[in-house]
Amino acid sequence: MRPDLDVTVVGSVNVDLVATVAALPLPGETVPALDYAQFIGGKGSNQAIAAARLGRAVAFVGLVGDDREGTAVRGALAAEGVDVTYLEVCEGVPTGRAIVLVDGTAENSIVVVGGANQSLGPRHIEAAGEVVRRARVVVSQLEIPLDAVSAAARTCEGTFILNPAPARSLPRELLDLVDVLVVNEVEYEAVTGAALPDDVDDLERAVREPGMPPGVVVTLGARGAYVWDGEQVAHVAAPRVKVVDTTGAGDTFIGALADALSRGEELRSAVQWAVRAGAAAVRSLGATTGMPTPEQVQALTADQHEHAPEGEEDVRTPR
16 A cells, blocks of 8 residues: 555653743752743654644544543644544543643753553554554654554554654564664663764764664754764754753654655755754744744744855764
């Protein structure tokens, strides 16, 4: 079957409870909130919204609780154009939550309460099999049980992107099914058992090891990302922007990566697009508030080109 759906996300749905503080509390310390807000969240729903806002047809596979938050989340995803046919209601279980603290430097601390997300299993993937098989790109994360992720990877007939967050080691049989692995520095160490090398040549040797997926992307925050495309490791620089909240940047990156790959972009150019989308997202408070449209990413790209020092490359391979 030839894929005819852009992106399917198999993942988590949360309500984010976000408090802004002057400084993140130390153990045993109580600090006052400067501001408070609630947003739709969860890595899965964030990534789905990011891809949909960039113009992709997106389907979602997951679970919400039988509470008003679940109803609100389904409505919010549908309002973004995400197909929620397979976002089912789990009776007797609350919708997932995330408690997010954001400090004055835009750093954050997050505690995730799994809720209904933890009940997602292979039977739900089987029931939603048609949207998983039809998708050009399938995206998953680890805020849902590993057996559900593995079922999605086995069912996928397009490109399977895995974001192993929260960080943990992964079984070889799952890694063998991954086309593009997207990790930050902490997740890289959890998956590989070794710290991210400082030297690009060492990183290239590491990602060439047996058992690593054919595509690997390491996100570096304000420094952009490394991308292994099966030939070499390249560095994609991030544009300079005023940072308000980094909470949704990683999920925006992955949604934008799925967007570009579903349009037929090569992995390296898809990472360029994703880095700029992630940079655009950090300019607003909340995981989804600042997720950009294609025009906003293009405007940021044009602005960076206009103000870049002469000779600066968007993609380079440091040695």
